Amino acid sequence: MAERPEDLNLPNAVITRIIKEALPDGVNVSKEARKAISQAASIFVLYATSWLVARFVLYEKLYSGNLPKCNLCVDPSANNFAMKAKRKTLNAGDVMSAMEEMEFERFLQPLRQALEAYKKGQKGKKEASEQKRKEKKNITDENDKSRDEEEDEHMDDEQEGENEGEEEDVEN
Amino acid sequence: MSEKTMEEKVEQATNSKNVSLPMSRVRLIMKSSPDVSCINQDALFLTTKATELFVQHLALSSYKNGSGKETNTLSYSDLANAAEETETFQFLTDILPKKILARDYLKSLEEMKKDDDSL
Numbered sequence: 619m620a621e622r623p624e625d626l627n628l629p630n631a632v633i634t635r636i637i638k639e640a641l642p643d644g645v646n647v648s649k650e651a652r653k654a655i656s657q658a659a660s661i662f663v664l665y666a667t668s669w670l671v672a673r674f675v676l677y678e679k680l681y682s683g684n685l686p687k688c689n690l691c692v693d694p695s696a697n698n699f700a701m702k703a704k705r706k707t708l709n710a711g712d713v714m715s716a717m718e719e720m721e722f723e724r725f726l727q728p729l730r731q732a733l734e735a736y737k738k739g740q741k742g743k744k745e746a747s748e749q750k751r752k753e754k755k756n757i758t759d760e761n762d763k764s765r766d767e768e769e770d771e772h773m774d775d776e777q778e779g780e781n782e783g784e785e786e787d788v789e790n
Numbered sequence: 791m792s793e794k795t796m797e798e799k800v801e802q803a804t805n806s807k808n809v810s811l812p813m814s815r816v817r818l819i820m821k822s823s824p825d826v827s828c829i830n831q832d833a834l835f836l837t838t839k840a841t842e843l844f845v846q847h848l849a850l851s852s853y854k855n856g857s858g859k860e861t862n863t864l865s866y867s868d869l870a871n872a873a874e875e876t877e878t879f880q881f882l883t884d885i886l887p888k889k890i891l892a893r894d895y896l897k898s899l900e901e902m903k904k905d906d907d908s909l
Binding site (some may be wrong): 651 | 812816819820827829831836843848849852868878885886
């Protein structure tokens with residue numbers, strides 16, 4: 619099923635699960651309420667995003683582009699703001715500030731904890747995949763090495779068997 | 791074989807600490823907003839997590855304040871009430887309007903017209 623570009627909704631199943639987990643056991647949720655919460659969640663993302671961009675858009679509009687290009691003008695403060703505005707990537711700190719400004723301070727602590735756990739997990743994943751790559755490289759190297767040896771020397775089967783046995787030990 | 795187990799373990803750990811909502815979808819929504827160029831991965835994670843917290847908060851607050859407690863059901867009107875009465879949910883009033891009967895609406899329209907005429 620092709621996704622329409624306007625499909626800015628979040629998956630119903632996940633939203634439903636989050637709602638059920640938040641409410642006391644046995645509480646029902648009407649279909650209409652579920653749909654409304656899902657839409658509210660999308661609006662929340664948009665609302666948060668608008669808070670995130672508000673600050674640098676303001677700086678950009680005030681201080682860059684609209685400045686008259688004058689070689690004689692030396693206004694260090696204007697340059698600074700334009701440079702600040704050049705930071706176009708939204709980062710974690712921006713999100714935390716936005717939550718505060720939106721008056722969702724209650725989210726700050728759980729968000730900080732979640733971010734720490736997430737970062738650890740990402741680091742672990744990275745290390746795991748690097749480890750995997752290293753091991754793959756070792757195996758490839760060993761294979762190349764044994765192939766070279768086969769070509770150079772006319773080895774009989776016994777010796778080949780021995781070499782393979784050695785390689786297996788190295789891998790383990 | 792041992793590396794597979796380690797990978798599985800790491801995945802399990804990250805999944806239990808990660809988010810349920812798809813970050814790709816959240817990124818899509820954020821990108822639909824003008825002036826957004828790049829979103830750092832941590833920022834995307836936080837926004838997604840915050841959205842989950844928001845869903846929990848909205849559901850629970852609406853239920854607690856609403857009349858649904860008697861019927862043991864969270865209904866649309868509970869949400870609409872929360873949007874109107876709670877300051878932090880005010881940004882939702884447009885998408886969670888309170889429902890009124892058609893005849894009440896027509897009545898209030900008439901009254902507004904009367905006021906205009908009398909001016």
